[in-house]
Amino acid sequence: MIKGTVKIASEICKGCELCIVACPQDSLQLSREINLRGYRYAELKDDNCTGCINCALVCPDSAITVYRMPKKSK
Amino acid sequence: MEENVLEGLECVYVKPDTLTDKYQHYCPGCGHGVVHKVLMEVIEELGIQDKTIGVAPVGCSVFAYNYMNVDMQEAAHGRASAVATGVKRVLPDKYVYSYQGDGDLAAIGTGETIHTVNRGENILMIFINNGIYGMTGGQMAPTSLPGQVTSTTPYGRDPKKIGYPLKITDLLANLPGAYYVTRQAVHTPNAVRKLKKAIKNSFEYQLLDRGTCFIEVVSNCPSGWKMTPVDTIKYLEEEMLPQYPLGDLKVPQNN
Amino acid sequence: MTKEIRLMKGNEALAEASIRAGLQAYFGYPITPQSEVLEYFAEQAPKRGFTVLQAESEVASINMVFGAAGAGARVMTSSSSPGISLMQEGLSYIAAGELPCLIVNVNRGGPGLGTIQPGQGDYFQSTKGGGHGDYHLIVLAPSSVQEMADFVFEGFKLAEKYRNPVMILTDGALGQMMEKVELPPEGSLPYVRPEWATTGKAATRERNIVTTLFIEPEVMEQVNIKLQKKYTEICEKEVRYxxxxxxxxxxxxxxxxxxxxxxxxxxxxxxxxxxxxxxxxxxxxxxxxxxxxxxxxxxxxxxxxxxxxxxxxxxxxxxxxxxxxxxxxxxxxxxxxxxxxxxxxxxxxxxxxx
CATH class of the missing domain: 3.40.50.920 (Rossmann fold)
Known part of the structure; x- marks a missing residue:
């Protein structure tokens, strides 16, 4: 079961890579493809995302939406 | 298929509605976008969109009003805090903030900056310090570092000839009109969290009417510094922060 | 308050008339021969409920006027020639932003620091633009203390009707001379906060933006065409002599x-x-x-x-x-x-x- 995931607006992303270095799980990478504005964009590499939101916090273009498994009440 | 991936997950971070959908003109990796975002998050979380007026500067963030979904005025170069004063004085019950870069706030607008804080104008002043003139193409700023190469200091900034980095935030912290003065940054997730907290506190302080809140944000300028956005993180940490150490310079006194 | 006849200095008559015209905010900086205006407001403000602020410079004053006018307030500033020169950039912005406000120039002799004696050397600056770009102020020239008072009302009316800065161009002699003046009653000039003002974006409307930046030349030209259309209308309807x-x-x-x-x-x-x-x-x-x-x-x-x-x-x-x-x-x-x-x-x- 995955813990978290991100959705990245690939047409808004400018490929600055700040999210990639901010990710503690090393889950992100730059795409091989380019978007309409000519940028390679950030994308999920592995599904080991924990939904920590670090990538979204440092994203200057607010291109990242983060989802996380709700914490189960014990 | 995408729906399946998201099934059972909750959304924990999404662009605030107080930020418009307009594509931002900033260069890749520019700190302006981060500050815009957390500022708008705070306005959304506090539910004060209908009570907030922002003032944009001249500089890279001259178009801030295209992205911030609040009522805004675009001021002349250096005069954002005077314009914000005009707004606040006639709308004292509203939240007012100004948003300026280093050239705007600490060079051409130094007089307005000091006197706005000296009057204890009950507004939030946000000061983006990236040590360079971004919009005009990378010229020296009052906050440029000693030795820093810019298009107008091609041999490096020589303090003996052109002065030292102006630590205007340190100056302002000495003024009785200042209520809360802090220096934050945007280069790491934790720095962004702290910045957001500082902005939130500042808006809440406006209700107290105790004086000016002033937040310097040490930011980056990949285009002006002529390096990749990722490299700016290192430069910011190693070169900028020793000159501009992070933390509170004046904390609110309970009285 | 009803109509009232008083013996007053021109500058004071102008200030008193401004309060009666529903002035909400005044921003200014001392300069001879118009300092009485700021002094009069400073004395009256707490009693009569409007904002007065002595700014750190004329540059700051005019930009405070920009902010207050953009927030929809009835606002003014005053100065004398060298100070008005400092305001020219701001006036260009105010004209471009179509912000109504009143500017008073108690003209003194120049150029340079000049003299504190009365002059009319600011005619070109006042009527032909003064700041950068294609814009005009509406310029009213009183020739008596009575008109110093009357033109405040006229000035606010014109400013708000056309969303254009209005200048009262007077001089040190008219500002300092004392004459009989009949003052209209307070509150006789109705005020409605304009819809375009930046007062906080209500959920029911789009955000209001006051800007003078139109980076695409096609758009900037349209803004100019709109301004010129307004000036043409002003020339057709508002000529007084x-x-x-x-x-x-x-x-x-x-x-x-x-x-x-x-x-x-x-x-x-x-x-x-x-x-x-x-x-x-x-x-x-x-x-x-x-x-x-x-x-x-x-x-x-x-x-x-x-x-x-x-x-x-x-x-x-x-x-x-x-x-x-x-x-x-x-x-x-x-x-x-x-x-x-x-x-x-x-x-x-x-x-x-x-």
Whole structure:
């Protein structure tokens, strides 16, 4: 079961890579493809995302939406 | 298929509605976008969109009003805090903030900056310090570092000839009109969290009417510094922060 | 409060009238000979509920006016020549942002730091732009303490009607002289906060933006076209002037403000001496009353422009007369006031009889 995931607006992303270095799980990478504005964009590499939101916090273009498994009440 | 991936997950971070959908003109990796975002998050979380007026500067963030979904005025170069004063004085019950870069706030607008804080104008002043003139193409700023190469200091900034980095935030912290003065940054997730907290506190302080809140944000300028956005993180940490150490310079006194 | 007759200094009458006209905020910086305006407001503000702020400079003042006007308040500033020069950038922004406000210039002699004595050397600056870009202020020129008060009401009305800055261009003598003035009752000028003002984005509307930046030239040109359309309308509808004894005049003295008062004395001397002299006094310096001048040029033989400068309005007089008749000039500069007797001698010289 995955813990978290991100959705990245690939047409808004400018490929600055700040999210990639901010990710503690090393889950992100730059795409091989380019978007309409000519940028390679950030994308999920592995599904080991924990939904920590670090990538979204440092994203200057607010291109990242983060989802996380709700914490189960014990 | 995408729906399946998201099934059972909750959304924990999404662009605030107080930020418009307009594509931002900033260069890749520019700190302006981060500050815009957390500022708008705070306005959304506090539910004060209908009570907030922002003032944009001249500089890279001259178009801030295209992205911030609040009522805004675009001021002349250096005069954002005077314009914000005009707004606040006639709308004292509203939240007012100004948003300026280093050239705007600490060079051409130094007089307005000091006197706005000296009057204890009950507004939030946000000061983006990236040590360079971004919009005009990378010229020296009052906050440029000693030795820093810019298009107008091609041999490096020589303090003996052109002065030292102006630590205007340190100056302002000495003024009785200042209520809360802090220096934050945007280069790491934790720095962004702290910045957001500082902005939130500042808006809440406006209700107290105790004086000016002033937040310097040490930011980056990949285009002006002529390096990749990722490299700016290192430069910011190693070169900028020793000159501009992070933390509170004046904390609110309970009285 | 009802109508009231008082003996007041021009500057104070202007300030008192502003309060009665529903002034909400004043931002200014001390400068002779208009400091009484700020002083009067500072004294009255706590009692009568409006904002007054002594700014750190004229640059700050005019930008505070920008902010307050953008927030929809009825707002004004005042200064004298060197201070008004400092405000020119802000005035260009205010005109471009179409923000209504009132600016008072108590003109003194220049250029440079000049003198604190009255002058009219700011005519070009006031009427032709002053700051950068294609814009105009509406410029009102009082020639009595009564008009110093009346034109405040007129000024706010015009400013709000056209969303355009209005300047009252007066001088140090009118500002300092004391005369009887009838003041209108307080609250006689209705005020509605405009819909475009930045007051906080209600959920029911799009955000309001006050900006003067239109980076695409196609858009910037459209903004200019809109402004010019407004100026054309102002020129069609808002021209104001006074003529005295022009019906049979062989020579028409053209003067505004204090010069017009002095010219009136010269006119009397001329009439006593058997010369049919008249007065043309523009009240709006922008829009300028060209048409009436052109009409007067059909009957009068000479025009004598009288100013407290080296001859600035004379260019507009010439445009109005349009070559039909000769236009002459007499004036004093640098804070000196023309002598009616000297003007009379000039009239005699021009008309050629005694």
């Amino acid at each position: 006074e003529t005295i004894n022009c019906e049979d005049a062989e020579i028409v003295l053209c003067a505004y403000g204090l010069s017009a008062r002095i010219s009136q004395k010269a006119m009397d001397l001329a009439r006593e001496g058997g010369i049919k002299a008249g007065i043309f006094r523009p009240i709006t310096l922008y829009p300028y009353p060209y048409e009436i001048l052109n009409k007067l040029a059909e009957t009068a033989d000479h025009f004598l422009d009288v100013e407290m400068n080296a001859g600035q309005m004379i260019e507009d007089v010439r445009l109005g007369v349009n070559g039909k008749k000769p236009v002459h000039f007499t004036g004093r500069m640098g804070g000196m006031i023309p002598d009616p007797e000297v003007i009379y001698q000039e009239i005699v010289k021009i008309v050629g009889k005694k």
